[in-house]
Amino acid sequence: MIDIYGLKNCDTCRRAQKWAKGEGLDFRFHDLREHPIERASLEAWADAVGWSVLLNRRSTTWRNLDEDARTSLDETRALDLMVRHSALVKRPIFAFREKGVRRYGVGLDDALKGRLREAER
Template identity: 45%
Template structure:
């Protein structure tokens, strides 16, 4: 299992704590420290869609110019996420061939049971 996110993100902290408490081994990849490869982002987009990956609630989204936010599409979202990984909803988790975005203890309990 590989967990992607930003070390200081509260949701990532909750997810990591939950995984540790469950005794589930995982590898952590920090976007800010380790970067984000285009192939990885492409794979996630294919698995869950760009609309799921794009965090429209965060400050990175709100800092984008209004005209960019109003005209966002798959291509521009991909470019923005690649340039600003902090705009990706977190955490992103790969387990086998499965990709999940966000954290919910109940959903993860069922998913990883």
């Protein structure tokens, strides 16, 4: 089972779900606004992909933050912001098992698609 985390109104998240369905992958979608992500999960994602990869700097929420919040970032402060503002989490996030180990991926590039297909075999 693949877990996809994102926002239900996000076009990229919708494309990810459509792609997974078309591939016949077993997945469930978690809307980060309806069910806010716990810090422990964010920390696991950040350990796997890096907090700077996880931080969505293209969102309106990011642009609306005050200058101090945007410029004085480290991992702790970035994760604090993502806990408070789910739109600051880059999406979609995939959680899946690869050779028995829990793995994470961000976005929907061809390399990740291949890993997700393999994980479901």
